[in-house]
Amino acid sequence: MKKELLIRTFQLDDCQGLVPLYDQLGYPVDVATLAHRLPTMLTKEDYHLLVATMNDQIIGFIGFVQMKMFEADGDYIRILALVVDETSRRQGIAQALLNRVKFFAKQKDIRNLAVNSGITSEREAAHAFYENEGFIKVSFGFKCQI
Template identity: 30%
Template sequence: MIRKATLSDSLEIARLSSQLGYPVDVTQLEKRLQFISTHSDHIMYVMESNYVLSGWIHANVRFLIESPPFVEIAGLVVDSAFRGNGIGKRLVLACEQWAAESGFTKIRVRTNQIRSDAVQFYNRIGFTNNKSQYVFD
């Protein structure tokens, strides 16, 4: 079942985030999830079965000066025990539907080039690579 994330999902979302090398403090995650849940330009879905999350996706609207507004997938994690079962694709489709219902015709995702499995996944479900870039903090 795909549904909107709730604060009670925080521990499971943190567990899944750690699987991709992004450990997150549950208290901080709860604050972020609270923000996301109260802003209509963000969406976060989870895939749940028997009170266990097998994946999550977060997307938000991006407004930039140089291009028309679009929706960007900010994060997607599928539990390593469930990868290859279509969960990621179903979560992306849920975001695509949300984007379309919100009036957006473009959805974008960024992934690190070293995550070859993610690059292959996005290519397989119809995304095309438009550019490579450096990210500076």
């Protein structure tokens, strides 16, 4: 049976399949939380979530938002989350997801994409992926919990 990659818009039924991917991304969550969080977020027109499936199994997703730039005129796309199941990596799935976002951006005449990625050793492969896809390191990210 040939495996066929399909990239489509998130559906509420996808929450169960996203749970293990969130865990692999380092953000454990349960189905009920996702079933509340994602539809709430995705009612905002600038937020988007695409899932990658193979043989009806969710194997990856990318979440992104269209935002205004403060430092220049126009919009940019910020990738909020990108993950491919560890058993399906290095098969071009993350690249296919990212290409769909790039296509979305070009359709809206948006030329800039941004992404943050953790600075742990576990993220080194992700950093190499982003650099291979044309991203360059331009800043440090900071976080503060209050």
